[in-house]
Amino acid sequence: MEPILPDSNSPVTSQQQPGISHWQEGLENILNVFSPYLEPGKLIPVKPLEDNDINVFRNALEIVDLSPTLKAAFLPPSIADNIAPPKYIEDLQRIDKEQPSYKILIARYNDPPRILCAEISERAQKPGIDIFQSGMLLGSYNYVSAKDCLEFLTQAIRVHIWEKGKWDLSNYKKYTINWFEKVLDLEKGTVRVAEDYSYFHSPTIIKSDRITALFMLIYEILHKRLEAPDAPLKNAVSLVQNIENRDLRLTNANELAERILLELLNLIRKLEIIKFDEFSNVEKERFKNEFSRTLQQLTDRIVYES
Numbered sequence: 001m002e003p004i005l006p007d008s009n010s011p012v013t014s015q016q017q018p019g020i021s022h023w024q025e026g027l028e029n030i031l032n033v034f035s036p037y038l039e040p041g042k043l044i045p046v047k048p049l050e051d052n053d054i055n056v057f058r059n060a061l062e063i064v065d066l067s068p069t070l071k072a073a074f075l076p077p078s079i080a081d082n083i084a085p086p087k088y089i090e091d092l093q094r095i096d097k098e099q100p101s102y103k104i105l106i107a108r109y110n111d112p113p114r115i116l117c118a119e120i121s122e123r124a125q126k127p128g129i130d131i132f133q134s135g136m137l138l139g140s141y142n143y144v145s146a147k148d149c150l151e152f153l154t155q156a157i158r159v160h161i162w163e164k165g166k167w168d169l170s171n172y173k174k175y176t177i178n179w180f181e182k183v184l185d186l187e188k189g190t191v192r193v194a195e196d197y198s199y200f201h202s203p204t205i206i207k208s209d210r211i212t213a214l215f216m217l218i219y220e221i222l223h224k225r226l227e228a229p230d231a232p233l234k235n236a237v238s239l240v241q242n243i244e245n246r247d248l249r250l251t252n253a254n255e256l257a258e259r260i261l262l263e264l265l266n267l268i269r270k271l272e273i274i275k276f277d278e279f280s281n282v283e284k285e286r287f288k289n290e291f292s293r294t295l296q297q298l299t300d301r302i303v304y305e306s
Contacts (some may be wrong), residue, residue, distance in 0.1 A: 021135030
């Protein structure tokens, strides 16, 4: 891959900093190239990761918290090594050319559009974060280590590019599901989350309680997994759906639904996402009712939907 550098012929207004403006446009062009592969609200690697990249990405995934309209790209060395600001912008030189670079690019496209670029490589001499808007450098954060840079990255995101104010209900749901998917993928209960924006942590968002919110989230996740074209459960579901005897089909569907529901609840218990032993008597009864209702929903989904 050829090095990607800002276009030196891009126009610069009198209020812009020429080198900064070119670098911002270069970063925007990179995001435009990868945009079809990015999903708003998620940190996505722009190409398959090498073994050395996986831990770096997993560490970033645990910490980087995105509002649901932001697009974010994780650039491993095979891409990031070829992306560098112009040499004459000394303040933005964060890593020597011969060292492996790991970059995160995050874009906010609403008014005003902004872009954040973070260098998180442990080999960087100056790991840090730069935020750009309208051809200007809004601010830079420099850290003594990549670990510190990652630790404070979400804080910078929330200050500079997070979608503030009240969201549409669909965005609260998307944000909560994105968080929960990361918890399950990483099998960590320490994934960063803004609790005021998560309907699981703040069930009043959906005018509900924490037990109902828990099972709503569980159903959404399992339904999504069953819908995925490459879902690991696809073969098991197909086997159930192909059973000709109706009663046997329902029995097998119920058993499969119960198994995947219990597996997920056991993981939630293990990660201490919610502490079941702290439930009140009212919550224990509600838990039983919601478990039965969700089990029936999943059974129906397996039996009646293709």
